[in-house]
Amino acid sequence: GAVCIPIFLPLTVLFLICVNRSPDAALLQWPPPLPSLDQLWNPTAPLLLLGWIALHAFLYLLPLGKISEGLVLRDGTRLKYPINGFHSLCISGALLMLLLMFKAPLGHLFEMMLPLAVCAIAVSFMLSVYLYLSSFWAPPHALALGGNTGNPLYDYFIGRELNPRIGHFDLKYFCELRPGLIGWVVINFGMLMQEVELRGSPSLAMMLVNSFQLLYVADALWNEEAVLTTMDIVHDGFGFMLVFGDLAWVPFTYSLQAAFLVGHPQTLSPMGVAATITLNGIGYYIFRKSNSQKNQFRRSPTHPSVSRLETIATATGKRLLVSGWWGLVRHPNYLGDLLMALAWSLPCGFSHLLPYFYVIYFTVLLIHREARDERHCRAKYGLAWETYCRRVPYRIIPYIY
Numbered sequence: 001g002a003v004c005i006p007i008f009l010p011l012t013v014l015f016l017i018c019v020n021r022s023p024d025a026a027l028l029q030w031p032p033p034l035p036s037l038d039q040l041w042n043p044t045a046p047l048l049l050l051g052w053i054a055l056h057a058f059l060y061l062l063p064l065g066k067i068s069e070g071l072v073l074r075d076g077t078r079l080k081y082p083i084n085g086f087h088s089l090c091i092s093g094a095l096l097m098l099l100l101m102f103k104a105p106l107g108h109l110f111e112m113m114l115p116l117a118v119c120a121i122a123v124s125f126m127l128s129v130y131l132y133l134s135s136f137w138a139p140p141h142a143l144a145l146g147g148n149t150g151n152p153l154y155d156y157f158i159g160r161e162l163n164p165r166i167g168h169f170d171l172k173y174f175c176e177l178r179p180g181l182i183g184w185v186v187i188n189f190g191m192l193m194q195e196v197e198l199r200g201s202p203s204l205a206m207m208l209v210n211s212f213q214l215l216y217v218a219d220a221l222w223n224e225e226a227v228l229t230t231m232d233i234v235h236d237g238f239g240f241m242l243v244f245g246d247l248a249w250v251p252f253t254y255s256l257q258a259a260f261l262v263g264h265p266q267t268l269s270p271m272g273v274a275a276t277i278t279l280n281g282i283g284y285y286i287f288r289k290s291n292s293q294k295n296q297f298r299r300s301p302t303h304p305s306v307s308r309l310e311t312i313a314t315a316t317g318k319r320l321l322v323s324g325w326w327g328l329v330r331h332p333n334y335l336g337d338l339l340m341a342l343a344w345s346l347p348c349g350f351s352h353l354l355p356y357f358y359v360i361y362f363t364v365l366l367i368h369r370e371a372r373d374e375r376h377c378r379a380k381y382g383l384a385w386e387t388y389c390r391r392v393p394y395r396i397i398p399y400i401y
């Protein structure tokens with residue numbers, strides 16, 4: 001896996017962008033639509049990408065918003081993180097509006113997707129090499145438990161160090177929420193502008209996809225503090241998998257629906273629109289409520305909003321929620337996320353598989369993630385986890401899975 005995935009996944013990103021641009025947009029077409037060299041490379045792309053990352057590094061360092069502490073580390077300390085991602089999103093939005101006023105050709109992002117993705121992949125490889133090498137200077141307690149097998153390829157892929165930093169600048173936290181996630185909605189907006197250039201106005205389908213995904217990204221940044229209790233920040237090392245996921249996979253594959261709509265306009269019925277908005281609303285509600293409930297409970301179990309929920313004690317001293325959202329299924333947040341993922345694909349119609357790539361990939365990712373978390377929790381909580389599983393037998397979908 002550690003050898004094949006770093007080759008296979010970058011090629012998948014490029015392949016998906018190429019298929020999306022081809023008139024058929026068929027995943028299984030033969031021969032596959034291969035790009036020419038000049039489609040892959042554009043000298044503006046590295047400037048745009050590095051400029052974008054530098055802008056977000058600058059915004060990250062601005063003394064805006066509050067400073068929050070992460071969970072307790074193995075050496076008993078807590079790291080400090082700036083909570084100013086939402087400010088960065090708003091400033092990025094304002095800059096985008098300025099560019100629009102100066103008639104910048106934002107629709108050109110459609111043509112630039114391939115060279116930009118090539119550069120993002122190159123940056124991911126280089127940053128992962130830096131992270132791997134610099135981890136040898138980190139003290140043992142700063143290493144991730146899963147990324148220190150001694151096998152260089154595996155450790156490069158999974159990530160040796162848990163919270164690599166340059167001074168106070170936390171590389172994992174920065175990459176997880178800023179350049180890639182905000183880059184995703186900027187690409188979406190570029191697709192909308194390309195539609196305006198081609199057809200005079202944005203379609204309803206394009207506006208739905210843009211609004212749903214903007215809500216998701218804005219929510220992540222508004223609730224930025226909650227990311228400090230997710231598996232990626234708490235357990236996972238920062239290696240190729242996460243670097244590439246954050247910087248290349250998220251912006252260039254999560255924006256496929258908007259890119260698809262540029263070449264494949266859709267007409268939506270009022271009923272279809274209402275159903276899609278409702279589905280996204282329900283998904284978002286479940287996702288937000290369950291994530292906030294767990295985050296609140298982990299940070300302050302005596303808070304009035306969670307203090308009356310039923311819990312079970314574990315040998316570690318931490319308690320597990322067995323009522324509320326976490327009494328419905330063992331991963332209610334995944335359920336909400338999956339419903340939203342489906343709602344993002346529906347505006348693209350049913351003629352192609354490509355816009356459903358995200359739902360399919362995401363289902364596989366969350367099933368794998370759930371199994372990984374289950375192993376973690378079983379090892380950590382032992383009997384208490386068994387009791388929780390008996391009390392809440394379904395993992396993600398009530399009565400089904």
Ligand SMILES: NC(=O)C1=CN([C@@H]2O[C@H](COP(=O)(O)OP(=O)(O)OC[C@H]3O[C@@H](n4cnc5c(N)ncnc54)[C@H](OP(=O)(O)O)[C@@H]3O)[C@@H](O)[C@H]2O)C=CC1
Pocket residue numbers: 229230231232287291294297298318319320321322326330331333334337365369373376377388
């Ligand atoms: N859009 C995307 O590409 C992706 C989105 N996501 C989303 O990110 C969010 C975070 O997901 P993720 O980090 O995987 O996992 P979770 O936020 O679900 O965290 C799992 C952890 O929660 C704690 N926990 C589990 N059950 C309970 C319980 N009953 N009571 C109290 N605490 C419990 C355990 O940690 P402990 O006990 O140690 O606190 C467990 O390890 C999700 O909403 C997910 O959908 C995730 C991946 C990709």
Ligand SMILES: CC(C)CCC[C@@H](C)[C@H]1CC=C2C3=C(CC[C@@]21C)[C@@]1(C)CC[C@H](O)C(C)(C)[C@@H]1CC3
Pocket residue numbers: 009176177181216219220227230232241242244245246249250
């Ligand atoms: C390259 C692989 C196939 C997949 C790599 C996985 C990564 C893309 C995801 C791992 C966990 C993520 C999270 C989010 C984005 C995707 C990655 C990086 C997240 C920031 C999306 C917004 C949510 O609100 C969140 C809860 C903050 C997410 C946290 C996990």
